[in-house]
Amino acid sequence: MSQHTSLKSAKKIVTRRNVLKRFERIERLKAKGGWKEGDRALGLPKTKSE
Numbered sequence: 001m002s003q004h005t006s007l008k009s010a011k012k013i014v015t016r017r018n019v020l021k022r023f024e025r026i027e028r029l030k031a032k033g034g035w036k037e038g039d040r041a042l043g044l045p046k047t048k049s050e
Contacts, residue, residue: 022044
């Protein structure tokens with residue numbers, strides 16, 4: 001069974017996410033020095049996805 005052509009092109013589209021997961025936000029804050037080990041993971045400051 002073949003795949004419909006409209007579904008094949010959807011794999012090629014890569015959009016940039018504007019919302020980061022919690023672990024991604026922590027990684028970015030660690031790199032900038034805004035988060036230390038032992039800090040709470042709730043209520044993190046906003047970070048921009050670059």
